[in-house]
Amino acid sequence: MNLISTFDELNQRHFDGFLERPVLRWNARLRTSSGRFFPGSRARGLPATIEVASYLLEENEADIHVRETIAHEMIHYWLWVRRRPYGHTEEFYDKMQLMGARRYNPVPRKRPYKYLYQCSHCETIFKARRRLGPLACAKCCRSFSGGRYDERFKLFLAYDLVKQPEARRLIEEEPQ
Ligand SMILES: [Zn+2]
Ligand SMILES: [Zn+2]
Numbered sequence: 001m002n003l004i005s006t007f008d009e010l011n012q013r014h015f016d017g018f019l020e021r022p023v024l025r026w027n028a029r030l031r032t033s034s035g036r037f038f039p040g041s042r043a044r045g046l047p048a049t050i051e052v053a054s055y056l057l058e059e060n061e062a063d064i065h066v067r068e069t070i071a072h073e074m075i076h077y078w079l080w081v082r083r084r085p086y087g088h089t090e091e092f093y094d095k096m097q098l099m100g101a102r103r104y105n106p107v108p109r110k111r112p113y114k115y116l117y118q119c120s121h122c123e124t125i126f127k128a129r130r131r132l133g134p135l136a137c138a139k140c141c142r143s144f145s146g147g148r149y150d151e152r153f154k155l156f157l158a159y160d161l162v163k164q165p166e167a168r169r170l171i172e173e174e175p176q
Contacts, residue, residue: 023049035069037076118158
């Protein structure tokens, strides 16, 4: 997937070639959305930036997701260039409809849970995507120690889902 050629193509097709190329780059850490738009600085002559989350490349139909993400961020850019409010305004959605783009950014990445912690008292299971520091079960602390942290209700690491993938069934009802 080439960000620049996709941008150029969408620019011709939907913006009459009106948009100058912004900085276009992949972002390997972006997880909460599939793309981001940063306005430039007119005063300092800095170009705007469009970032695309590289995790999209691992999804099925990656090229469609990348394309739609660029299209989405280009609408923010197009509004900004024209000095319009450039959030998800009515104008944004009107343009989006004209372009036949989807309403929402596709597939924000949810990293899988890796660890299951358990309350040593009530045995409630807590899912975690990373290892947790010392934490206690909020429910037990509320019920038995006036909401204060209490060692007795410390969470312990019950399962490492990487080493014990079968334990995933304990949380299976929740889509990852
Ligand atoms: Zn947006
Ligand atoms: Zn508990």
